[in-house]
Amino acid sequence: MKLIDEFDGIPSTVAKNFLHTLRRIYLSKTPNRCPYSVGIVGVKSITQLNDDRSISPFNIQDEFALPNFTREQVHRLLEQYTDEVGQTFAPKAHKSLHKQTGGQPFLVNRMAQCLTEELGIGRKETISVAHFEMAHKKILNEQNVHLSHLTTNIHPRFQSLLMEICSSDAGIPFNLRNEYISELVTYGVLKGGTDGFCEIANPIYQYCIVQTFQPLLNGLERKYH
Numbered sequence: 001m002k003l004i005d006e007f008d009g010i011p012s013t014v015a016k017n018f019l020h021t022l023r024r025i026y027l028s029k030t031p032n033r034c035p036y037s038v039g040i041v042g043v044k045s046i047t048q049l050n051d052d053r054s055i056s057p058f059n060i061q062d063e064f065a066l067p068n069f070t071r072e073q074v075h076r077l078l079e080q081y082t083d084e085v086g087q088t089f090a091p092k093a094h095k096s097l098h099k100q101t102g103g104q105p106f107l108v109n110r111m112a113q114c115l116t117e118e119l120g121i122g123r124k125e126t127i128s129v130a131h132f133e134m135a136h137k138k139i140l141n142e143q144n145v146h147l148s149h150l151t152t153n154i155h156p157r158f159q160s161l162l163m164e165i166c167s168s169d170a171g172i173p174f175n176l177r178n179e180y181i182s183e184l185v186t187y188g189v190l191k192g193g194t195d196g197f198c199e200i201a202n203p204i205y206q207y208c209i210v211q212t213f214q215p216l217l218n219g220l221e222r223k224y225h
Contacts, residue, residue, distance in 0.1 A: 004039070005041045068102055068104050069105060071098045074097060074098045077112070087125070087126070088126045093115075100203050101204060103202075104202055104204075106146045111139060136204075150208060162200070165190070189201055
């Protein structure tokens with residue numbers, strides 16, 4: 001089996017040629033030196049990427065999304081570190097880590113990496129909420145690949161919607177039939193709240209979105225504080 005990561009980042013002409021090649025191999029029934037199966041990894045599914053309707057999404061055995069970590073899963077992840085190293089986390093640090101990251105896997109692991117490797121906390125010292133706040137501040141102000149990818153790939157056409165969600169008290173109904181909302185959910189930026197309105201996926205994303213889109217001239221930035 002072959003795995004191709006970040007398939008949705010491949011230029012569309014190249015992706016089309018690749019899919020046509022797979023289709024020709026499939027139809028020829030050629031058994032020799034051909035991939036038995038291909039796994040495509042990316043934000044969008046193959047059906048969302050396929051603009052060429054002459055290529056059917058044939059023989060898709062399964063497709064699945066990787067969900068965010070639950071609070072319990074974050075707790076177990078940190079416990080594995082404690083079991084291995086002996087360093088403990090304060091219960092409130094567990095809670096804060098999950099709340100601020102929303103369980104997003106990269107953010108959870110980046111936060112844990114910062115806490116355990118970069119702040120100089122002694123192994124015999126319990127990782128506290130104060131330590132978490134230091135790591136949180138560091139991550140909000142760093143240029144890591146994940147957050148840079150988030151902000152550079154949010155198309156400007158989403159600006160009004162995202163800033164309205166961030167700043168409005170009225171709320172925007174969570175409607176997956178809306179093209180913009182559906183696409184932002186696909187990219188992991190939005191989620192539906194328990195009240196039926198749109199929410200930014202986690203507070204770290206919200207901070208980055210506001211920092212990216214808020215106006216900087218004539219004092220207009222106050223609108224979004």
